[in-house]
Amino acid sequence: MGTRLRALKIRAIATVDSGDNPHAKIVFYKRKDGTMADKTPTVEELQKQLKDATEKLATATAKQAELQTQLDGKKAPPPDPLAKADPVIKAEVEALRKRAEEAEKREKANADAIAKMQTDKRRAEFVAKAANFPSLGHADDAGQILAKIDGVLDEAERTSFFQKLQSMETLIKKSGLFGEMGRDTGEAATAEQKIDKAARVLIQKARENGTTLQYHDAYSQALKANPDLYTAYRAEQEGR
């Protein structure tokens, strides 16, 4: 199929860079010295050029791959051994590979769960330990800090640290440094001590419930809940 041209009249013939007729090529030209210069290489020459170019390309590609491997610091991935395997064997190997991947995923999930449990357990241990040091503040916060500190200490440093912490806690209790905020001296003898003790009980309950209660709020609540203690407290104050 196509269009047949008839009744042709040629006005001129142009030299062009790319013609419509695929074979209308300038075959050669003649120069000053009379030599002929071929414009169109022979098929053999083109085949040789193609062969040479293909070889150069293959060499350059291999060199590029080698350089890339050096850059990546990796060796080229080995060829897939299953590429030419029997389809049945290939399917079985693929199934095994899939099962192995799933098992690997489960193993990782279990490992993550165990790690989380260990983290939670460690956190609970240190929260409980922090409860023995009220001067450090809220046990949850203090527990996390103690866990971090514990993580960077060796055994001797750990023993020394907690011994010193315990000594400081004892010293603070005896010093009455926080007496204004409520000092627990054991048995509550005065109304003030009883109110203080009641306030501390409220703070402890709040902690157990996972909330925070400031001492002055607890003290106020203790007074409201025990008006007789307040009366006694006033009497003590007036009697001083």
Added chain:
Amino acid sequence: MPIGGHKDFDACVAANRGKVDDPEGYCHSLERKAKGIAAIEKVMPEERLVFGWAYMCKTADGQRVTDHSGEFIEPEDYEPAAYEFVEDARIANDMHAGDVTGRLVESMFFSPSKCRALGLPDDALPSGHWVGFRLDESSFAKVKTGDRLMFSIEGQAIGTAA
């Protein structure tokens, strides 16, 4: 002094500029002839000759050649046009535009019957129009540099679906 039908040397050069490769040399030659001096110098300008297929209708093995545009010309339609081109036109241009850039120096429409007449096998050559042109310097330079690799016919025809 009149030279070659021109009133003087300058008029001769002006009249032949673009028509001959070396108008000064050409007019000197005419002047020498006019003066009775033998033209002994041998002018050797660049040949600037290019040869090739202006159009190929069929390959040597008889396969029809269809243009990129989907058009084709049967040898029996092209052959008379090739002869008319020699009779009436004989010119080349560059990229189908501008002035004349070359003059026809050779033209032959090859066909199996002409191959036979030349003592060649019928399939020795394609069926097509072989041409040679002498180009001007600018156009010849483009051929040498590879900017112009092909010929392309220019004219008119009637297209019919085939």
